[in-house]
Amino acid sequence: MSPSLQRAHSCTDIGFTLRKQFHKEEFRPHQREIIEAALGGSDVFVQAATSFGKSLCFQLPAVVDHGITIVVSPLLSLMMNQVEAMRAAGINASSLNSNTPYADRERIHRDLETGHPKTRLLYVTPELCSGPRFRERLKVVHKQRELARIAIDEAHCISEWGHDFRKDFGRLSWFRDTFPDVPIMCVTATANPQVRQHVLSTLRLDGEKTKMFVMSPQRSNLHLEVRYTRDEDDGRLSDFLCWIRGVYDRRRSHERQAELRQAGERAENVPGIIYTITRDECESLSAALREEGVGARPFHAKLAKDVKEETLARWIGNEAGYDIIVATTAFGMGIDKDNVRFVVHWRIPKSFEGYYQEAGRAGRDGNASYCFLYYSREDLERVTRMIRADCKDGSNFEARLRSLQALALYCENTDSCRHAEICKYFGEPTVPTCDFACDWHKDARDLELRFLQGLASEDWVSTQALRGTYDGYDDS
Numbered sequence: 001m002s003p004s005l006q007r008a009h010s011c012t013d014i015g016f017t018l019r020k021q022f023h024k025e026e027f028r029p030h031q032r033e034i035i036e037a038a039l040g041g042s043d044v045f046v047q048a049a050t051s052f053g054k055s056l057c058f059q060l061p062a063v064v065d066h067g068i069t070i071v072v073s074p075l076l077s078l079m080m081n082q083v084e085a086m087r088a089a090g091i092n093a094s095s096l097n098s099n100t101p102y103a104d105r106e107r108i109h110r111d112l113e114t115g116h117p118k119t120r121l122l123y124v125t126p127e128l129c130s131g132p133r134f135r136e137r138l139k140v141v142h143k144q145r146e147l148a149r150i151a152i153d154e155a156h157c158i159s160e161w162g163h164d165f166r167k168d169f170g171r172l173s174w175f176r177d178t179f180p181d182v183p184i185m186c187v188t189a190t191a192n193p194q195v196r197q198h199v200l201s202t203l204r205l206d207g208e209k210t211k212m213f214v215m216s217p218q219r220s221n222l223h224l225e226v227r228y229t230r231d232e233d234d235g236r237l238s239d240f241l242c243w244i245r246g247v248y249d250r251r252r253s254h255e256r257q258a259e260l261r262q263a264g265e266r267a268e269n270v271p272g273i274i275y276t277i278t279r280d281e282c283e284s285l286s287a288a289l290r291e292e293g294v295g296a297r298p299f300h301a302k303l304a305k306d307v308k309e310e311t312l313a314r315w316i317g318n319e320a321g322y323d324i325i326v327a328t329t330a331f332g333m334g335i336d337k338d339n340v341r342f343v344v345h346w347r348i349p350k351s352f353e354g355y356y357q358e359a360g361r362a363g364r365d366g367n368a369s370y371c372f373l374y375y376s377r378e379d380l381e382r383v384t385r386m387i388r389a390d391c392k393d394g395s396n397f398e399a400r401l402r403s404l405q406a407l408a409l410y411c412e413n414t415d416s417c418r419h420a421e422i423c424k425y426f427g428e429p430t431v432p433t434c435d436f437a438c439d440w441h442k443d444a445r446d447l448e449l450r451f452l453q454g455l456a457s458e459d460w461v462s463t464q465a466l467r468g469t470y471d472g473y474d475d476s
């Protein structure tokens, strides 16, 4: 038990809190153990598949425990969504970041200054945690024994071995140095053993005492497939149109009509996300799909805020014309739409972890969903160049390149299960069962044929690369 804070009594009925405040019937597997470990005052590391329900693991203790929980989160959209959901459940939650209006910021600072904040969950960016004003306020709160816990969401960002390293995450060791008695919870969906180790050591968490919950990354309801293509014979658009029209036609069939009518759904009401790697492609692809009568809308960082909000709201509301979001990687994290039926990667994404995070937006309701990635060796060259340009100062280049190469190997692999390869990448020792939920299990022979026939030869691509064919590809 922490000497500085009175922890929740062991007989607190967390099941009751789950039902009353979070309106959920029961815990998912492992949530109860994780929450109990946190309430007991331990440092906790949680690694679990996308859509597992990791946020609840720090939100529920924050409601039960005395004091305030600080949640460090890398993404504003992620913060906003969680704060809105907490407030809707009647929980006093706020966020403090570069977008917080002046009046709100002052209100939150005044709340902290009292030493007895009314706020139960405060979401902050790692940058903010480095600021002297915020740090001084937290010291006041800690002195009053009201600093309950530090939760670090997307904790893999701490490690420079991770694909998404952020310098300011590396400075979070300040929490343990300054408040050695305040427990820390780390949460991530995507870390390999090396990243986990690095996160613990950077935060100065004791590897022996920290309660580790490392669950399988497998999402057995995701059907994983790689589709091969090449510049010379780029059939992505017609291939995708053929697939999506097939899906719509099946939904229009006589047998399905009554079912759709009862659910109040249109045939095209098959929400999906297509990830592209540049804003230009995001615009041109969504326009091309609209020309073909498919309800697709672009979503990227350069769009006006109100356009983005409208697009998101209409997509979430399953409105006609907003069935598919064509997005850059800026989209997705923190978006918790449960009926996303497919995620398509138009080109190879920049990292293995990014690929799996993005694919993980599909099927959050547990129903079967489709994830496919169009892979070409030319794109691999392009993306390698983009990473090199991103890391001009040399930072993190090797780790990011390793992650991309691992993803390329995954794409070119034709002799094992996709789910097994993903588990292996994340260091999961058990081999998952796959019920025909990947292209290899569905038809290994066909996969091999598609691989042999679909790609440009390595020699040809490297000759083109030397000629500079793939240079100048960027997402600025």
Ligand SMILES: Nc1ncnc2c1ncn2[C@@H]1O[C@H](COP(=O)(O)OP(=O)(O)OP(=O)(O)O)[C@@H](O)[C@H]1O
Pocket (backbone or CB within 6 Å): 024, 025, 026, 027, 028, 031, 048, 049, 050, 051, 052, 053, 054, 055, 056, 188, 189, 334, 336, 360, 364
């Ligand atoms: N015990 C539960 N019962 C029902 N729903 C739950 C439970 N726990 C969490 N959820 C719901 O599951 C969804 C996913 O939770 P959450 O956003 O925390 O996922 P996550 O593990 O952080 O995933 P990701 O890494 O993909 O963001 C949310 O809608 C959440 O409300």
